[in-house]
Amino acid sequence: xxxxxxxxxxxxxxxxxxxxxxAQEGGTRSHSLKIGGxxxxxxxxxxxxxxxxxxxxxxxxxxxPSDFDEEVIKAFGKEINDPLVWAxxxxxxxxxELLCLKMQGTHPDFGNKSPxxxxxxxxxFLSKVKVPLIITGSGDDSKDNLVMPACSEAAKxxxxxxGSAVQDNYKTLTASVxxxxxxxxxxxxxxxxxxxxxxxxxxxxxxxxxxIVIDPTIGALGYGLEYAYSIMERARLAALSGDKTLASPxxxxxxxxxxxAKEAKTNPEQGIMWETLTASNLIQSGADVLVMRHPKAFTxxxxxxxxxxxxxx
Amino acid sequence: xxxxxxxxxxxxANIASALKERNKKIVQDCAREQVAAGADAxxxxxxxxxxxxxxxxxxLVETVxxxxxxPLCLDSSKPKVIEEGLKAAKNxxxxxxxxxxxxxxxxxxxxxxxxxxxxxGITISSKGIPQNKDQRLELAAQIxxxxxxxxxxxxxxxxxxxxxPVNVAQDQMKDILEAIAExxxxxxxxPQTIIGLSNISQGAKHRSLINRTFLTMAVASGLDSAIxxxxxxxxxxxxxxxxLILNKNIYCDSFLDAYRKK
Numbered sequence: 006x007x008x009x010x011x012x013x014x015x016x017x018x019x020x021x022x023x024x025x026x027x028a029q030e031g032g033t034r035s036h037s038l039k040i041g042g043x044x045x046x047x048x049x050x051x052x053x054x055x056x057x058x059x060x061x062x063x064x065x066x067x068x069x070p071s072d073f074d075e076e077v078i079k080a081f082g083k084e085i086n087d088p089l090v091w092a093x094x095x096x097x098x099x100x101x102e103l104l105c106l107k108m109q110g111t112h113p114d115f116g117n118k119s120p121x122x123x124x125x126x127x128x129x130f131l132s133k134v135k136v137p138l139i140i141t142g143s144g145d146d147s148k149d150n151l152v153m154p155a156c157s158e159a160a161k162x163x164x165x166x167x168g169s170a171v172q173d174n175y176k177t178l179t180a181s182v183x184x185x186x187x188x189x190x191x192x193x194x195x196x197x198x199x200x201x202x203x204x205x206x207x208x209x210x211x212x213x214x215x216x217i218v219i220d221p222t223i224g225a226l227g228y229g230l231e232y233a234y235s236i237m238e239r240a241r242l243a244a245l246s247g248d249k250t251l252a253s254p255x256x257x258x259x260x261x262x263x264x265x266a267k268e269a270k271t272n273p274e275q276g277i278m279w280e281t282l283t284a285s286n287l288i289q290s291g292a293d294v295l296v297m298r299h300p301k302a303f304t305x306x307x308x309x310x311x312x313x314x315x316x317x318x
Numbered sequence: 319x320x321x322x323x324x325x326x327x328x329x330x331a332n333i334a335s336a337l338k339e340r341n342k343k344i345v346q347d348c349a350r351e352q353v354a355a356g357a358d359a360x361x362x363x364x365x366x367x368x369x370x371x372x373x374x375x376x377x378l379v380e381t382v383x384x385x386x387x388x389p390l391c392l393d394s395s396k397p398k399v400i401e402e403g404l405k406a407a408k409n410x411x412x413x414x415x416x417x418x419x420x421x422x423x424x425x426x427x428x429x430x431x432x433x434x435x436x437x438x439g440i441t442i443s444s445k446g447i448p449q450n451k452d453q454r455l456e457l458a459a460q461i462x463x464x465x466x467x468x469x470x471x472x473x474x475x476x477x478x479x480x481x482x483p484v485n486v487a488q489d490q491m492k493d494i495l496e497a498i499a500e501x502x503x504x505x506x507x508x509p510q511t512i513i514g515l516s517n518i519s520q521g522a523k524h525r526s527l528i529n530r531t532f533l534t535m536a537v538a539s540g541l542d543s544a545i546x547x548x549x550x551x552x553x554x555x556x557x558x559x560x561x562l563i564l565n566k567n568i569y570c571d572s573f574l575d576a577y578r579k580k
């Protein structure tokens with residue numbers, strides 16, 4: 006006798022966030038992407054809707070990468086030193102549908118580019134590269150508060166995903182994102198209470214919950230992956246039970262974490278596997294966007310997603 | 319917690335006069351305010367003073383469902399009045415209520431089935447109000463037996479242990495709380511549990527304090543639903559905090575706001 010599947014029925018649904026605006030939508034992107042929208046735990050296709058596949062984004066910088074692993078740099082070649090060419094390789098050669106532009110060059114310790122220079126770069130980037138865009142600051146709060154409003158304005162109407170808002174520094178970015186029609190990344194330090202609180206603080210400023218993507222902060226395989234996994238799982242369970250303040254898609258910065266692991270640096274193949282495995286585990290805990298570094302890991306995970314969704318449908 | 323707002327009741331002067339004058343605005347404002355304050359459903363009662371409950375109940379139903387699609391809890395001891403309400407209802411409904419008496423069950427259970435309504439079963443009978451936990455459980459079992467026999471889904475049944483005023487039946491409070499917990503163990507799937515909260519403080523001073531303290535204790539005993547005044551903000555805040563402590567919602571510093579955004 007066949008054992009019947011036990012299927013949960015959930016009252017809640019994860020919000021759907023669109024990244025990128027085409028000409029018809031007032032922007033200049035070649036296409037737009039949807040993330041989220043699940044009404045079941047990740048990949049339980051029989052239990053509820055899983056309408057959007059997880060999306061992969063290549064991480065690119067506004068300057069030549071300074072702390073990237075040799076192996077990643079080798080995969081792109083010396084063209085990686087020109088950010089616009091680097092981005093074009095991601096799109097044309099490795100078929101990226103989404104890019105994550107980190108404004109690292111604005112960091113006081115990594116070039117200290119001015120907000121005006123940053124805005125000019127974003128404009129040039131948008132005219133050269135047509136895929137939807139995620140734009141993040143350099144991580145220096147006070148500099149980001151000067152740079153990101155300029156970048157947000159330069160990308161007005163392109164419906165980017167812009168980050169990152171944190172609990173102690175969210176107001177400036179939220180105001181910009183609201184004014185320029187983007188969505189926001191809300192970053193919390195592997196802490197579900199802060200993730201929830203930050204979503205409320207941002208939505209209290211008038212940005213709808215449906216325009217927030219949570220960065221739960223992740224650790225790579227062997228470096229706290231299971232903590233991130235369980236936080237994401239708990240947030241999803243709460244969201245599906247009806248808690249709208251946690252019903253946001255997740256973005257996970259996989260590449261930067263995976264390549265920091267000493268095991269990833271041991272040999273080239275192991276680094277690629279480290280990034281691949283970290284990403285594929287996070288997909289199972291509900292990751293909606295994964296920001297990747299190595300093209301081979303990108304391809305591996307891309308194939309894995311196709312396989313999962315072919316089996317599910 | 320499934321919250322049923324209690325304020326549309328003919329025993330309140332504003333609703334009594336609205337019924338008399340067929341003043342929709344008073345009733346609709348009261349409905350809107352309760353929903354805004356967090357009510358998941360609205361109790362509708364014409365009150366004992368109503369001369370014409372057979373006409374008043376459907377008027378209340380029609381008036382309220384013009385402004386909300388929340389479920390309506392049709393509150394009358396007269397099955398005919400409830401049926402007039404059911405006929406008029408487009409929203410989901412809850413019948414409030416049947417007793418454990420067979421002649422009541424024989425009318426109201428088929429009515430609930432016919433109109434696809436939920437049903438509140440209150441553990442009293444023509445013999446009177448139960449005096450302890452065991453009598454409450456016995457009456458609950460009688461209601462469950464009948465409901466099962468009649469093929470009505472137990473998950474659509476709310477059992478009410480009948481809350482007595484603390485200044486009348488102080489020795490019964492613990493029994494009522496224990497009954498709430500034990501109702502859930504009577505069968506599988508378990509019935510829902512419900513109380514009419516405000517009765518606890520009838521005739522007492524410090525009503526709001528007594529209400530919210532009892533509600534906290536009842537929530538900890540596993541209560542699923544309550545008929546209460548959702549406009550009592552301290553009561554609602556206490557309820558939200560109690561559910562937080564029971565791990566029903568994830569903590570954040572703005573947990574009160576977070577609950578209200580749900």
